Amino acid sequence: MSEEIFDADQAIGFLKISRPTFARWLKSGKLQGFKVGKQWRFYRRDLVSFMESSGTDFVLLKKDFKESIKFFEEKLEKKGILDREERDAVSNVITSSDEKELLVKILAERLFLDSFTDKASDIHLEPLKDGLMVKYRIKGYVEDIKLLSPETGEELIIRLKHMADLEPDITEKVQSGKIMIETDKIIKGDNRFDVKLGIIPVIYGERLTMRIKSMEKAKAAVDQGLELLQFGKEDLEKVKEIFNKPFGLVIVTGTSGSGKTTTCHGALNYILKKTAGHANIMSLEESIEYPMKGISQIQVQPDGEGYYELLKGIMWHDPDVIFVGDVSDSKTARMISEIALTGHLIIVQLTSPDIFQSVDYLKNLGLEPYLLASILEGAISQRLVRKICEKCKEKFTPSTHVIEKYFSGHEHVSLYRGKGCSECHNSGYKGRTGIYETGIFDTELKEAIADGEDINKLKKVFQEKGFRSLREKAIDYVLSGVTTLEEALRVSY
Numbered sequence: 145m146s147e148e149i150f151d152a153d154q155a156i157g158f159l160k161i162s163r164p165t166f167a168r169w170l171k172s173g174k175l176q177g178f179k180v181g182k183q184w185r186f187y188r189r190d191l192v193s194f195m196e197s198s199g200t201d202f203v204l205l206k207k208d209f210k211e212s213i214k215f216f217e218e219k220l221e222k223k224g225i226l227d228r229e230e231r232d233a234v235s236n237v238i239t240s241s242d243e244k245e246l247l248v249k250i251l252a253e254r255l256f257l258d259s260f261t262d263k264a265s266d267i268h269l270e271p272l273k274d275g276l277m278v279k280y281r282i283k284g285y286v287e288d289i290k291l292l293s294p295e296t297g298e299e300l301i302i303r304l305k306h307m308a309d310l311e312p313d314i315t316e317k318v319q320s321g322k323i324m325i326e327t328d329k330i331i332k333g334d335n336r337f338d339v340k341l342g343i344i345p346v347i348y349g350e351r352l353t354m355r356i357k358s359m360e361k362a363k364a365a366v367d368q369g370l371e372l373l374q375f376g377k378e379d380l381e382k383v384k385e386i387f388n389k390p391f392g393l394v395i396v397t398g399t400s401g402s403g404k405t406t407t408c409h410g411a412l413n414y415i416l417k418k419t420a421g422h423a424n425i426m427s428l429e430e431s432i433e434y435p436m437k438g439i440s441q442i443q444v445q446p447d448g449e450g451y452y453e454l455l456k457g458i459m460w461h462d463p464d465v466i467f468v469g470d471v472s473d474s475k476t477a478r479m480i481s482e483i484a485l486t487g488h489l490i491i492v493q494l495t496s497p498d499i500f501q502s503v504d505y506l507k508n509l510g511l512e513p514y515l516l517a518s519i520l521e522g523a524i525s526q527r528l529v530r531k532i533c534e535k536c537k538e539k540f541t542p543s544t545h546v547i548e549k550y551f552s553g554h555e556h557v558s559l560y561r562g563k564g565c566s567e568c569h570n571s572g573y574k575g576r577t578g579i580y581e582t583g584i585f586d587t588e589l590k591e592a593i594a595d596g597e598d599i600n601k602l603k604k605v606f607q608e609k610g611f612r613s614l615r616e617k618a619i620d621y622v623l624s625g626v627t628t629l630e631e632a633l634r635v636s637y
């Protein structure tokens with residue numbers, strides 16, 4: 145009888161282990177194989193005897209999983225999230241032949257539950273020489289939570305990749321994905337979490353960062369419309385005026401992570417409420433983060449002509465207000481200008497540092513200045529700044545050099561900073577708030593745009609009309625003790 149021979153993939157399937165574990169065992173000589181050319185081959189009998197003789201590896205691996213699960217379950221029990229009965233139920237389940245898969249699944253669940261209840265904003269999985277370090281970012285501060293063994297860590301990463309629909313075998317590439325998690329526990333009024341996951345290869349393997357967002361909480365803020373978005377009173381009036389425009393183009397811009405999507409969603413809800421649901425609002429987004437009642441949200445494929453094709457398609461559906469998540473090509477830009485000219489309000493989200501550069505960006509996409517001037521009604525640019533911790537806030541007098549450079553015209557400048565305390569994990573900051581610059585395009589500003597004025601000239605015209613830039617707004621926040629000078633300089637320029 146001829147001997148059954150497996151190639152590497154078949155052997156991995158047969159042994160039910162991960163590729164990296166397989167490679168490590170092969171390299172260390174634990175696993176017997178032979179080479180045909182450059183390809184590894186394995187006799188079935190060798191694999192079977194390996195499984196029998198080094199059953200200890202599997203036992204050890206299982207022990208390791210169980211120990212890791214126990215670590216998270218004990219934490220959860222202490223927090224009152226899990227009771228002993230539930231823990232026992234879990235350990236009793238583990239009898240099937242797919243034991244390992246089940247264990248990894250439980251480990252991932254426990255890890256998420258633990259991080260959510262610790263109110264972590266991010267989970268970091270960092271490969272070290274001796275294993276995978278689990279870290280949480282809590283209140284802005286990264287903490288080591290648990291070192292998993294290399295094998296357990298590898299299996300966990302494979303599990304997470306599966307959950308995010310990523311290819312587990314790809315290990316040398318930057319990847320990103322998304323995991324939606326519904327827990328059977330209500331954690332701080334929420335049981336749905338949106339986890340964005342990024343993977344990057346580093347020296348000892350793959351590093352994962354997972355950003356956690358509580359869906360209900362984010363949704364609550366959006367549902368309130370604009371009121372909860374922390375606009376100052378003056379800004380709120382202007383922003384409302386912008387979104388009250390019956391037609392034309394409105395730009396919402398900012399650097400990435402500046403909270404502009406939240407502003408856009410808040411605006412759509414504001415319009416929905418204001419029109420008592422009588423407006424037909426359609427939203428084109430690449431990733432639909434929160435479902436919004438009364439608004440048709442359409443998923444856009446990020447590459448290709450997704451926005452353009454959909455914009456062509458939705459006009460037939462008689463929209464009053466259209467939100468466009470991004471504009472990156474001239475075809476889409478032209479389509480937007482046509483829609484704005486025909487009596488619709490179109491809100492466009494762009495990633496650029498300020499209002500002027502977003503106008504410039506649309507010009508570079510081929511919109512003629514006169515056309516832009518005729519459709520542009522309003523623009524908002526924003527940033528998020530960290531707020532000084534109220535518990536450890538202290539006043540200090542900056543150097544004369546700093547005063548001259550940033551606060552010229554002010555006498556007796558006092559600034560604030562956080563000394564660092566347990567409340568803010570010694571960071572001196574707690575919470576964040578938005579800063580906004582707003583522009584409403586009246587006849588004079590439209591003329592300046594139509595004349596094709598450059599950014600500096602445009603800025604000047606704006607300033608003459610009382611426009612205040614993000615930098616100026618940020619400096620206001622510094623003087624009123626909301627944030628530090630460093631933070632203001634970091635987010636505005």
Ligand SMILES: [Zn+2]
Pocket residue numbers: 533534535536537562563564565566567568569570572573
């Ligand atoms: Zn503090």
